[in-house]
Amino acid sequence: MEWLSGVLDAEGYEVGRQILQRGVAAIYLLAFISAINQFPALLGENGLLPAPRFIERAGKRAGPTLFRWRYSDRMLLTVCWVGAGIAALIVIGIPQTGPPWLPLLAFLVLWGLYLSIVNIGQVFYGFGWESLLLEAGFLVAFLGSNEVAPPLLVLLAIRWLVFRLEFGAGMIKMRGDRSWRDLTALYYHHETQPMPNPASRFFHLLPKPLHRMEVAGNHFTQLVVPFFLFAPQPVAGVAAVIIIVTQGWLVISGNFAWLNWITIVLTFGAVPDSFYEAVGFTIAPTYETTPIWFAAVVVLMAIFIAYLSWQPLRNLFAKRQLMNASFNRFHLVNAYGAFGSVTKVRYEVIIEGTKDNVEHDGAASSHWEEYGFRGKPGDPGRMPRQYAPYHLRLDWLMWFLALGSDGGWFTPLLVKLLQADPKILKLLRHDPFGGEPPRYVRARIFRYRFTTREEKRTTGLWWMREEAGTLVDPVSLKGGQPR
Incomplete structure (x- = not known):
């Protein structure tokens, strides 16, 4: 059965795996710290929208959560500190030095803990990047440890996530607001975005022809480039670099929580080691034979993700496309998109x-x-x-x-x-x-x-x-x- 693990291995993506595991874990660490600092005031026992009251009212409709039978601020903080501790260990690379099941277990625990928070977070956790973080953590769990080669099916599942994220955002813009279609959206968006940053005013005051070029470039990156993520290398790597550069542009022009940051991290999963070697880095990892049990787990995960992908795939091409929607209680294989309409004032x-x-x-x-x-x-x-x-x-x-x-x-x-x-x-x-x-x-x-x-x-x-x-x-x- 060694041929099975050999077919599923994707040697040549070690740097991508390290970025994926550590980068996604870093976002989880930030998310748990955010919950420690904000959840009790907003959603705690005496918060603006108390979680105990919501749990009592919603019951099973709240979805899977550790707080189903009991909530307390102390329990919430315990969950957050445990999650933050595990995430920090992954960031510094400790679970990755063990057998493949260790980072698998660590990420699934992060996913379960944060799912418990999101499902009782109500409107304060109703953002698309919450589901994005949950889906990313679930997929990255199956990347294995340093002992084995990165699994090909997991890397493809992550590219499918980036595709839905980018193409879904592009389609919602084209369907949602004429200003995206006539290339005038950025006449307004840098000024009216939810939370401008220090550079937003500079971008807003750029000449209007440059704004039109920005929008045109955005359409190309979101509607054309994502298809090339599934092309052979080096084409897929070039497509990934284009997306990363575009997301970096968004990072320096506004505050969109971790949406752009986690997109950058996920897209690095399509950049091969050969790109780094071309600029002088030496990458020569050694792997053991992938255990059959781990290969089987990866195959089952891929089948599960493929099964859940039908509704999101249909949604991408639906006339009434849903934006930032989950089709299951576990926030896996979601629909994404942002700013389908642009506020002009x-x-x-x-x-x-x-x-x-x-x-x-x-x-x-x-x-x-x-x-x-x-x-x-x-x-x-x-x-x-x-x-x-x-x-x-x-x-x-x-x-x-x-x-x-x-x-x-x-x-x-x-x-x-x-x-x-x-x-x-x-x-x-x-x-x-x-x-x-x-x-x-x-x-x-x-x-x-x-x-x-x-x-x-x-x-x-x-x-x-x-x-x-x-x-x-x-x-x-x-x-x-x-x-």
């Missing part, structure tokens, strides 16, 4: 508080102080920051709130601010009341735009803003509830 919800008596003095004459968020625009003079691949979940939800999507968490947020809840305040950049509760809070809507070069020189501001309306009139607490 940026609105921001600004939350303010006051210690004045609004009922006595009136809202207009009261002194209002603005709460500052870490990533989303607020203070017009503050330069946008770089946070990706770290995911600021509350900031992202504030962007969706400005688009008209609440999800039931915003009123609880105002209550927490009126209570000066320390866990919520810790998620903010600036609390104008120094940990003390305000008497009233309100939420106003502003239209934001990047300053022109001339405006930046004369004012020093990054943004210009003008009031566009009121989302929530001044409210205070009465009996623990806003009134």
Whole structure:
């Protein structure tokens, strides 16, 4: 039966395997740290959308989770610290030095732990890159250890994931918004994306012909290049490099959590060792014969993935293509896509508080102080920051709130601010009341735009803003509830 393992082996992808295993584990490490820092405040026992209440209401519909019968913040933190520890061990390469079953087990544990979190994360974990991380962790589990050659079927499954990720994003753009089809999408997108970074304003102010070239290049990379991932080498490697460069462009122009970073990591799985050898690196790994049991496990995994691929394949070419959808409870072989429509005007919800008596003095004459968020625009003079691949979940939800999507968490947020809840305040950049509760809070809507070069020189501001309306009139607490 040695011929079976020989057929399934893919020698010449050792560097790709190392990048895949360590890179995906690094994203898991970041995801668990993010949950440690944010989950208790957002979804914990006393969070904005308490997980225990959701579990009780959803029951089995929540999907597989370790918290099905019991949730506590302490248990959540234990799960996160265990996951972070295992991920850190993989990043430094310890499980990979053992037999093939060791990294297999390590990644499947990471996948199961994070699946337990995502399935109770509600709207705060409703992002496509959560499913992407879960699917990536499951597939990378079957890459084996340093003892055996990388399995060919696993590398092909990872290319199939990158194909769906890229081609799905390209198709959703072509179907979703005319601005992608007429090449004008980037006239707006750098300014209106969920969380701009320090370079976003520079990209927004580029000449419009360059924006059109950016969009055309994006279409080529997402709609044409992915097919060549399945071509013989060196064509597949060249296609992978094109995707990696394009994703790097997105990394330096915006904050999209770990979406671009994990895409880069996964695409390295199609870059052969010969590319590194061509620039002077020496790569000469030695492998033992792949155990039959491991080859059989890889074949079963490939059959399972092929079985689950039918619906996602149909979705790619469906008239009503689903974006960032899971077709099973395990978040495997998902549908992906991003920004099927482009927001052309940026609105921001600004939350303010006051210690004045609004009922006595009136809202207009009261002194209002603005709460500052870490990533989303607020203070017009503050330069946008770089946070990706770290995911600021509350900031992202504030962007969706400005688009008209609440999800039931915003009123609880105002209550927490009126209570000066320390866990919520810790998620903010600036609390104008120094940990003390305000008497009233309100939420106003502003239209934001990047300053022109001339405006930046004369004012020093990054943004210009003008009031566009009121989302929530001044409210205070009465009996623990806003009134």
